[in-house]
Amino acid sequence: MTSEPRSEVNGPHRGRSEPIAVVGLSCRLPEASGPAAFWELLSEGRDALTDMPADRWESISGDPVDGIRRGGFIDGIADFDASFFGISPREAVVMDPQQRLLLELTWEALEDAGIVASTLESSATSVYVGTAREDYTSLVYRQGSSAITQHTVTGTHRGIIANRVSYALGLNGPSLTVDTSQSSSLVAVHLACESLRTGESDMALAAGVNLNILGEGIGGAEQFGGLSPDGRSFTFDARANGYVRGEGAGVLVLKPLSRALADGDRVLSLILxxxxxxxxxxxxxxxxxxxxxxxxxxxxxxxxxxxxxxxxxxxxxxxxxxxxxxxxxxxxxxxxxxxxxxxxxxxxxxxxxxxxxxxxxxxxxxxxxxxxxxxxxxxxxxxxxxxxxxxxxxxxxxxxxxxxxxxxxxxxxxxxxxxxxxxxxxxxxxxxxxEAPARPADPADPDPAAVDPAADPAD
Missing domain, CATH: 3.40.47.10 (Thiolase/Chalcone synthase)
Structure with a gap:
């Protein structure tokens, strides 16, 4: 994408009711490293809840956290290829893993959409990220003043989570970290769609991220009285007695439908x-x-x-x-x-x-x-x-x-x-x-019966 003049397709005159196309997505969730694995987990009816990893049990006092320890967890949250994103090791070590995870998943979502990240520089692409936790900040500050560096403020500030993506890709659209507690990421999707419909953005990245890396988090949820003592969520069942904490992240690439069709994008679904x-x-x-x-x-x-x-x-x-x-x-x-x-x-x-x-x-x-x-x-x-x-x-x-x-x-x-x-x-x-509208067959296609990638569930 370039910063070409706005047109009827990508300008400020879109209808307030225009559908928003989902043209790419990515996710990293418990026992699901991406969308294909997530669908496999869902379709097989699997429970991805496990005991809490041992390295997350310690509280600030150093004592193990008592109580309920089951949840949904992802692996490798400390892993990050800093050089890929042009970030120094010194800066990366004090970056909230939520920032790191969003950078990786944004790249994967753009790849899924068939968009070369470098083409987005200086574009009116917006970033809306829903999150409600900053466990890493507590972990950093518990280390004392010796752990504080010139990168600590930006590495631990929750508002930077969305800004980090905009900075890395050179995006000029709105960039907001949204916190409405548990509804944060769906509100982020709502705000992204509104930005697209008003013409404030040409494309939007809507995301959500949550990592449970502080022992006090589960202790607080237990004291609040919300956790299931069985370590299961019995939704709408007579046994319903609370929720189980989970973690992970997901990113959507969104465009107004008119623009997605003009760009020849594969449309996964429409937000009406x-x-x-x-x-x-x-x-x-x-x-x-x-x-x-x-x-x-x-x-x-x-x-x-x-x-x-x-x-x-x-x-x-x-x-x-x-x-x-x-x-x-x-x-x-x-x-x-x-x-x-x-x-x-x-x-x-x-x-x-x-x-x-x-x-x-x-x-x-x-x-x-x-x-x-x-x-x-x-x-x-x-x-x-x-x-x-x-x-x-x-x-x-x-x-x-x-x-x-x-x-x-x-x-x-x-x-x-x-x-x-x-x-x-x-x-x-x-x-x-x-669901997405059926795309008309390309007259130049020598085989009109060929399967459209947009209709291939395994894609």
Whole structure:
């Protein structure tokens, strides 16, 4: 991409309702080093939760952290090819691993999109990264003044996570690290789409990252009362008793559909609309508002311009908590389930049952799961569901947990889904996405029956 003058395709006159194309993605998640491995994990219905690695058990006091130690973890978070990104070893050692991981995954996402990173220099490409943790900062400062260098401030400042990507690639679009607690990364996607639709950006990188590298983090979550003592997330199940912490990251490459088509991009799926709101005053700061969740889902659907019957699946926030699950189910049933007139229950599921709750990165992981489900035209199972939560009347709400790998309910219709993510401080986000349009055959193609790479689920 160059900094050519803006046109009807890449200029500021795009429609506010133009679909946003997902043209590339990458991820690194528990037991999944990339999108193909992630789909394999999902489709096989595997649980990637394990005991916490031994090197993360120590607290600041030096004592092992007691309590629940299961979670979803990724390997090699200390590994980083600093020279590849032109970073000195001295600077790299004090960089938050979340910065390093985002640099690597951004490069992988651009490769997946078929974009040469060097062509983006000086372009109006934006970066929006959702995150909610800065464990590495505590680890650095616990070492004392001898560990502080000229690179410590930029290496540990959370706001630099997005800026690091913009700097490395020479991008001139907006560059924001977004923190709305657990909904951070899906809100980052929403903001990226808005930036594209207004013409503020020509292309956007939307991401989420979460690394659990501080013993106090799990101790705090346990004291808060949110963790499952069983080390499992029983979403919508009668056994629901809390969530399990997970970690990893994901990156999406986004363009307005008109630009993606003009550029000849492979379009993985389309984001039709999204919305963000807040719970406002509730009985407690972390008590969800069903009314607010219902409103944000309705608003996202209205912005997407689709009827309730069009939505066949929703990737839940789905933490598996006894308080949150019934509230989310009631809101979803009121906003979508009971409004469906086609007789089909709305299928639902939660990736948290596979890899845990990625907190600030949770929303984008649910979105990537849904993009892959659309691409493969299959819905993976939501795990640990045996007996419905008695406080969730699935039949009355017209909801059904997707318990096994299965085709979409109406594969003859456009595969359309919603993704929810709710922050514990009340910042709610919902995104509606659908399958990519069929690309017209190239008249110059000698074999019109050749498989289009955009329709190849294994691509």
């Amino acid at each position: 609309g999204s919305a963000v709101n807040n719970d406002g005053a509730t009985p407690g700061l972390t008590v969800p508002s069903g009314a607010a969740q219902e409103r944000v889902i309705r608003l996202a659907r209205e912005r997407a311009g689709v009827a309730p019957d069009a939505i066949q699946y929703v990737e839940l926030h789905g933490t598996g908590t006894p308080l949150g699950d019934p509230i989310e189910a009631a809101a979803l049933g009121a906003a979508l389930g009971t409004l469906k007139a086609d007789g089909d229950p709305l299928r639902v599921g939660s990736v948290k049952t596979n890899i845990g709750h990625l907190e600030g990165a949770a929303g984008i992981v649910g979105l990537i799961k849904t993009v892959l489900s659309i691409r493969h035209r299959m819905l993976p199972p939501s795990l640990n569901f045996e007996t419905p939560n008695p406080d969730i009347p699935l039949g009355e709400l017209n909801l059904a947990v997707n318990e096994r790998l299965s085709p979409w309910p109406r594969p003859d219709r456009p595969l359309t889904a919603g993704v929810s993510s709710f922050g514990m401080g009340g910042s709610n986000c919902h995104v509606i996405l659908t």
